[in-house]
């Protein structure tokens with residue numbers, strides 16, 4: 001059925017959109033259970049303070065209040081601290097220094113918005129009023145928000161366990177070889193690079209509804225999670241909230257996550273605990289400003305980078321020192337982001353013989369930082385692609401030519417920073433993008449813009465990323481502590497309809513469509529006979545969830561394995577019923593056919609026979625249901641070239657993106673329309689980072705941009721009409737040849753935009769976000785008289 005209207009490669013409209021765009025989605029906040037109460041958290045207004053006392057007497061006496069609970073009761077009940085599950089060791093071999101993070105903190109708060117108590121009341125309004133009436137006395141302490149400041153002598157100290165606020169001092173690569181490369185360099189390019197702090201801002205804020213059933217001591221948690229099984233595992237195994245078999249976690253429709261809904265936050269834990277404690281179901285829904293103050297932020301790196309070139313402008317070495325701000329506590333995967341998800345990609349698409357990277361991670365009085373779309377890979381790509389552009393300009397070489405001269409061309413390619421790239425064709429995407437944008441014609445366009453008083457610039461970004469996050473062996477040996485794979489179960493019902501249970505979780509990526517396309521392709525059945533089941537730990541036994549653009553390459557590969565088993569059994573049944581040999585049976589267009597004859601059986605008749613026939617092949621168990629786990633041997637490596645063309649108004653500093661071409665290699669594409677949507681979303685987030693978005697703290701640790709009045713999300717008129725194209729090198733590591741597409745746009749686009757703007761204005765002295773004010777100020781440094 002290849003190329004059919006519903007199979008692999010078809011632009012099938014998203015089946016789930018019918019309910020989403022008609023307002024019929026069922027999100028956590030839509031869930032209601034009898035007797036449900038509402039939780040509102042009492043949060044610290046201080047970035048850093050001792051909690052002297054919490055007086056909840058007045059609040060407890062207010063109408064509708066069921067309970068006011070604080071950290072002391074939480075500790076007394078044995079609820080565990082929040083953990084970071086990815087162990088990193090410093091270069092001296094010592095383990096990372098993790099300060100305790102309690103879901104409700106009753107002694108020492110470390111960021112504005114940290115929860116100190118929770119009010120449970122009959123209505124949300126009553127809970128909010130009572131939360132305002134909880135009297136918390138604080139003794140404010142000096143705060144530090146910048147990671148470099150936090151490392152200085154005399155800086156405020158956040159955790160006793162982490163002297164000097166240093167969590168770990170880690171390194172990767174070969175320091176001596178890199179040193180030698182620099183010693184023989186003909187040219188060295190140096191840059192200081194900041195990657196600005198971002199707030200994820202999914203459309204649906206986080207929410208939780210927890211119900212404890214006293215009769216059978218069973219808990220149910222509906223929550224906005226990207227990985228409900230991991231949530232259940234962590235809540236039961238580490239936080240001591242409920243035994244795993246007595247806890248059902250349901251992640252119903254989830255309105256976006258972008259990484260921010262991977263983690264277990266204090267609020268879900270507290271709702272579960274409070275539900276048992278109060279005897280009523282407890283619901284909490286985050287308000288938008290609360291989300292700014294509590295959802296894990298992204299990025300926030302400061303780096304010093306050096307690139308050594310030989311006399312022929314080939315890269316000899318790359319040396320990077322990065323300080324990463326992890327905020328006030330270590331979120332679940334935070335330690336992996338500035339290490340294995342970042343520094344392992346610093347080779348980019350280039351053959352760099354020697355790389356050394358040192359990363360220090362630091363506590364500050366800010367919201368915890370964790371994975372946000374791309375997670376480490378945007379930071380690596382931004383650093384490297386800004387360096388590539390700058391180095392090319394410094395040595396007077398065309399930036400495209402400079403990249404071409406340094407591309408990796410033979411595969412597999414082992415980089416000096418762990419990754420082994422399996423396949424790619426970087427020339428193909430570069431050439432496709434350059435030809436689409438008419439790179440050769442840029443000079444004429446720049447001259448024409450100048451006649452209109454505009455500064456026109458062009459910028460490239462040749463990104464690579466490692467996704468399909470899994471290989472158990474790799475992530476396990478790198479400190480994750482657990483294997484990462486994906487599960488699938490295919491249940492063919494007696495009437496031939498098919499349910500696919502997957503451990504992946506869709507929260508905007510269209511899995512209900514693409515996963516069904518895979519089944520339609522394989523069995524030749526209609527999409528309407530296939531249901532995709534996910535997001536419920538009582539239905540799907542275990543799964544690892546969705547992040548790291550893994551659901552296609554890993555989740556769908558697990559489905560392929562299960563489909564293989566189902567098909568093999570179905571063929572045995574068909575052969576038996578058709579009195580043919582198994583080797584002669586082919587499944588074509590939804591029908592089992594005997595080669596060279598007109599004997600055939602429709603798919604549904606074989607399914608029915610699997611459950612109802614009295615004469616199945618000897619020894620065969622009835623039923624048609626198979627499960628599989630898929631654990632790849634390597635990541636997948638999507639790559640591509642983005643080219644951005646901008647015009648800057650020198651009067652105002654305003655940047656307009658006048659053209660943007662993206663040439664991506666995602667291997668085999670299941671649904672081009674969905675992939676384009678994923679790239680559009682990623683590009684828009686990347687452009688948001690480059691031009692608009694910034695989580696800005698004042699020196700006291702107050703988040704100045706804690707609402708949409710101050711935090712600028714990209715709008716339709718901030719982005720161009722993208723021009724997308726794909727080149728294909730199939731990933732050899734999975735049965736479908738797929739590479740992930742969910743993060744690429746956000747990874748590759750920020751440097752393309754910044755390279756274009758700096759090209760336009762003629763100075764590199766510009767950091768993200770390139771707001772009109774920042775661009776105008778940078779312009780003044782090179783054109784003071786104008």
Ligand code: MCN
Nearest residue numbers: 256257258508514547548549550551552670671740741742
């Ligand atoms: N796909 C395809 N062909 C390919 C690759 C993918 O047709 N070669 C399809 C897949 O079948 C899937 C979609 O594209 O329907 C995305 O697949 P994949 O790249 O595997 O990514 P995941 O499904 O694992 O999604 C995770 C990824 C990440 S890590 C972030 S962050 C992100 C993103 O997806 N968050 C999103 N896209 C998002 N989109 C929305 N709307 N909301 C989010 O929170």
